Amino acid sequence: MIDFEPSEEQALIVETVHAFAENEIRPLCRVADEAGAPPKNVVEAAHELGLVANSLPEAHGGGGERSAMTGVLIAEELAWGDLAIALAILSPGLLGFPVADFGSESLQKEILPGLVGDAFVPGSLAIVEPRFDFDVFHPQTTAKRDGDEYLLDGVKCQVPWLEGGRHVAVIAREEAGLAAFVLARDHAGLQAEPELKMGICGLPTSEVTFSSVRVPAEARLSASDDEIRQMINRGRIALAAAGVGTARASFEVARDYAKERETFGQPIATRQAIAFKLADMAIEIDGARLLVWEAAAALDRGEDVSRLARLAYDQTMRIALTVTDGAVQVYGGHGYIREYLPELHLRNIAGFASFETLALV
Amino acid sequence: MPIDFELSEGSKLAQAHYRQVAVDQMRPISRKYDLAEHHLPTEWVDYWWDEGRFSFHDKAENKTAPNDGFVTVCLQAEELCWGDAGLYLRMPTPALGGSAVSSAGTNEQREQFMSAFREKGGHPIWGAMAITEPQAGSDAAAIETTADFDADTEEWILNGTKIFCTAGEGASTADGGFIVVWATIDKSAGRGGIKSFVVMANTPGMELIGCEKKLGIRASDTATLRFDNCRVPKENLLGSAEVRKKGPTKTGDKGFKGAMATFDASRPIVAAMATGVGGAALDFLKEELENQGIQIRYDTPPRELTAIERDVIEMEAELQAARLLTWRAAWMMNTGKRNNLEASMAKAKAGLAVTKITQKTVQILGPVGYSKKLLVEKWMRDAKINDIYEGTQQINQLIVARRILDYPSAMLR
Ligand SMILES: Cc1cc2nc3c(=O)[nH]c(=O)nc-3n(C[C@H](O)[C@H](O)[C@H](O)COP(=O)(O)OP(=O)(O)OC[C@H]3O[C@@H](n4cnc5c(N)ncnc54)[C@H](O)[C@@H]3O)c2cc1C
Numbered sequence: 204m205i206d207f208e209p210s211e212e213q214a215l216i217v218e219t220v221h222a223f224a225e226n227e228i229r230p231l232c233r234v235a236d237e238a239g240a241p242p243k244n245v246v247e248a249a250h251e252l253g254l255v256a257n258s259l260p261e262a263h264g265g266g267g268e269r270s271a272m273t274g275v276l277i278a279e280e281l282a283w284g285d286l287a288i289a290l291a292i293l294s295p296g297l298l299g300f301p302v303a304d305f306g307s308e309s310l311q312k313e314i315l316p317g318l319v320g321d322a323f324v325p326g327s328l329a330i331v332e333p334r335f336d337f338d339v340f341h342p343q344t345t346a347k348r349d350g351d352e353y354l355l356d357g358v359k360c361q362v363p364w365l366e367g368g369r370h371v372a373v374i375a376r377e378e379a380g381l382a383a384f385v386l387a388r389d390h391a392g393l394q395a396e397p398e399l400k401m402g403i404c405g406l407p408t409s410e411v412t413f414s415s416v417r418v419p420a421e422a423r424l425s426a427s428d429d430e431i432r433q434m435i436n437r438g439r440i441a442l443a444a445a446g447v448g449t450a451r452a453s454f455e456v457a458r459d460y461a462k463e464r465e466t467f468g469q470p471i472a473t474r475q476a477i478a479f480k481l482a483d484m485a486i487e488i489d490g491a492r493l494l495v496w497e498a499a500a501a502l503d504r505g506e507d508v509s510r511l512a513r514l515a516y517d518q519t520m521r522i523a524l525t526v527t528d529g530a531v532q533v534y535g536g537h538g539y540i541r542e543y544l545p546e547l548h549l550r551n552i553a554g555f556a557s558f559e560t561l562a563l564v
Numbered sequence: 565m566p567i568d569f570e571l572s573e574g575s576k577l578a579q580a581h582y583r584q585v586a587v588d589q590m591r592p593i594s595r596k597y598d599l600a601e602h603h604l605p606t607e608w609v610d611y612w613w614d615e616g617r618f619s620f621h622d623k624a625e626n627k628t629a630p631n632d633g634f635v636t637v638c639l640q641a642e643e644l645c646w647g648d649a650g651l652y653l654r655m656p657t658p659a660l661g662g663s664a665v666s667s668a669g670t671n672e673q674r675e676q677f678m679s680a681f682r683e684k685g686g687h688p689i690w691g692a693m694a695i696t697e698p699q700a701g702s703d704a705a706a707i708e709t710t711a712d713f714d715a716d717t718e719e720w721i722l723n724g725t726k727i728f729c730t731a732g733e734g735a736s737t738a739d740g741g742f743i744v745v746w747a748t749i750d751k752s753a754g755r756g757g758i759k760s761f762v763v764m765a766n767t768p769g770m771e772l773i774g775c776e777k778k779l780g781i782r783a784s785d786t787a788t789l790r791f792d793n794c795r796v797p798k799e800n801l802l803g804s805a806e807v808r809k810k811g812p813t814k815t816g817d818k819g820f821k822g823a824m825a826t827f828d829a830s831r832p833i834v835a836a837m838a839t840g841v842g843g844a845a846l847d848f849l850k851e852e853l854e855n856q857g858i859q860i861r862y863d864t865p866p867r868e869l870t871a872i873e874r875d876v877i878e879m880e881a882e883l884q885a886a887r888l889l890t891w892r893a894a895w896m897m898n899t900g901k902r903n904n905l906e907a908s909m910a911k912a913k914a915g916l917a918v919t920k921i922t923q924k925t926v927q928i929l930g931p932v933g934y935s936k937k938l939l940v941e942k943w944m945r946d947a948k949i950n951d952i953y954e955g956t957q958q959i960n961q962l963i964v965a966r967r968i969l970d971y972p973s974a975m976l977r
Binding site (some may be wrong): 204205206207208209210213272316335336338339340351405432461462466472475478479481482483485487489491492493494496497500501504510513514515517518521524 | 566567568569570571572574611630632635666694862863864865866867868877879880881882884885886889891892895896899904912913958962963964965969971975976
């Protein structure tokens with residue numbers, strides 16, 4: 204039955220996460236951006252809310268309540284606070300979800316308790332490669348079987364590389380298709396080089412080179428090609444939700460500014476050129492959110508979501524860029540100044556054309 | 565209930581049923597009545613009157629299966645407009661006139677004016693709503709048609725001219741139908757003086773001047789009507805006759821604001837009609853591409869897609885966003901939530917999205933899309949009206965903007 208109302212439990216989660224985003228994340232988004240790292244205490248406080256841990260398996264200390272729908276609701280609210288800090292907070296899921304879904308019992312025991320423990324332990328997933336013609340479903344990083352081991356070769360970038368992280372999941376290409384591996388961040392042959400980016404600077408990322416990295420067969424997750432594709436789609440849906448959150452934040456600051464800023468004796472919001480831009484932002488944000496929700500609902504029903512994830516992600520990318528650019532425009536010259544939020548939102552969103560799986564649900 | 569995008573069983577049945585009606589009854593005569601403008605599409609009108617309006621609910625399983633309420637109404641509009649938007653508007657139903665009576669009328673008025681549409685037998689009848697005048701479209705409060713009360717006969721006397729009245733020919737000439745006419749009973753009161761009146765078909769003093777020749781929806785009769793001392797009984801005024809100079813108050817005012825509330829119900833339907841036409845074009849395009857061996861690759865990076873694939877994916881996302889906004893606005897009607905913002909969002913999004921989708925389809929299909937051998941060129945012409953009536957794109961943007969800015973209309977007009 205068609206319904207657009209989050210459950211009571213979800214509504215409560217949204218309320219809590221929103222308050223957190225407003226009180227803890229938003230005030231520090233500029234600091235994180237300039238420092239190139241998320242504020243430690245904020246990430247730790249978020250960890251205490253159990254946002255990721257709640258969705259990890261009970262057998263390993265998690266809450267066992269995995270729901271893509273709840274996941275996208277959380278991602279939107281966190282990203283409303285700040286996209287980079289949101290992605291940092293959600294990073295344990297980058298490792299935790301693949302391991303929970305496809306890791307051997309021993310790998311789960313090794314990794315999951317750490318992710319749900321008292322201290323925040325970030326996760327990491329290496330997918331994107333530094334080439335203009337990168338295709339997420341056809342990576343050039345290779346995995347070759349060699350006796351009891353695999354040999355990994357290739358270069359990844361935009362790999363979240365937060366302080367304190369211990370493991371990284373990697374998507375590579377085998378003869379038969381996509382394969383996923385988990386290894387220690389300090390594994391021999393793996394080299395991480397910190398990156399500088401236009402935006403989401405509060406999320407430190409690295410370019411990671413694998414030169415003849417040998418991992419034991421157990422490091423390979425059981426995920427099939429299809430299952431990894433679905434995982435990538437989960438990432439698109441999670442990211443799209445975060446994109447909607449960022450766009451919403453941008454819209455709101457632009458709306459409020461437009462009501463305050465006066466030109467020629469009137470608030471600029473009373474001019475249609477501005478008011479209609481704002482109206483369009485509101486409409487497009489709601490439309491994109493519903494596409495994200497529809498895709499998340501399909502995920503929770505266990506359906507193949509390639510098409511819906513694509514629609515939701517592409518639509519969000521398009522509208523979020525229009526919205527954040529529009530917010531800069533509504534602010535005029537002030538929109539160009541780093542004291543105000545629109546330029547940060549625009550820089551963060553500009554990466555959506557290359558982001559893949561920076562978050563998972 | 566949690567968030568859910570699965571239609572109820574009854575809604576799915578309705579969707580499939582009306583798709584079949586569209587395929588069997590509408591598509592075969594779609595071009596015929598596009599060409600034969602101003603001809604009554606008798607096979608369609610008679611089908612609807614004799615069978616169509618009962619056929620879904622006549623099946624026991626359809627009646628008992630749970631449905632999504634107002635969302636299901638939108639599904640019907642979408643599917644039938646997927647069939648043909650012009651024929652949809654020509655259906656013998658109370659249409660917008662019915663929405664007005666439902667939202668602003670009393671129970672007695674609902675019974676009095678609507679029951680004929682439910683009875684079996686008889687001849688086809690129509691309902692319509694006449695707001696627009698030559699000098700007043702978007703600015704509905706600027707209408708000049710007057711209604712004066714004749715205390716001796718207890719009748720309202722209407723004088724003025726209405727234009728662009730959808731289904732106005734049928735509603736003004738087929739006995740039993742009616743037109744809801746907006747008129748002012750006190751010009752000095754501005755919008756507070758505007759009331760709506762039910763004028764039964766063939767009431768003396770109401771004259772059908774003619775029908776417009778249009779870009780699209782040519783099967784729909786868009787009428788000009790003149791009211792020359794047209795007398796209607798006192799009971800035909802919807803809502804109260806009281807004039808509130810300071811605008812509507814909480815005490816059940818069903819004047820201008822009440823009349824405007826009709827749009828909260830009708831805009832989601834118009835948005836659904838729009839997605840129907842847009843869907844017709846997009847479905848056809850995808851089928852045509854598939855026949856050419858072109859599959860849309862949803863899992864290939866945009867950079868490697870052809871321009872057509874990219875266009876199609878964007879069109880699909882735009883159409884689905886419009887559809888979901890429409891369903892949300894409709895679902896809010898079920899739950900009794902005020903949906904005036906969401907209804908305008910859906911209407912603005914859908915009107916523009918399908919305008920662009922159908923135009924793009926014509927472009928992509930080139931000379932084939934432009935030719936009258938196919939219906940694609942017709943869908944483009946039909947789609948455009950959705951961005952104009954029931955509040956133009958700009959008027960719906962205004963409504964959304966006022967709501968998000970929390971501005972009264974005086975601050976943003
Ligand atoms: C086929 C058809 C069927 C129709 N059916 C009905 C019907 O059944 N009943 C009925 O009453 N009416 C009907 N209409 C009328 C329709 O609702 C009006 O045409 C519509 O509301 C626009 O009014 P207008 O044509 O006078 O344009 P105008 O109001 O003159 O607008 C002209 C342009 O100015 C823009 N504009 C107007 N005001 C503003 C503003 N404040 N800010 C920014 N832009 C603005 C408009 O968006 C539009 O682009 C129908 C029209 C058509 C074409």
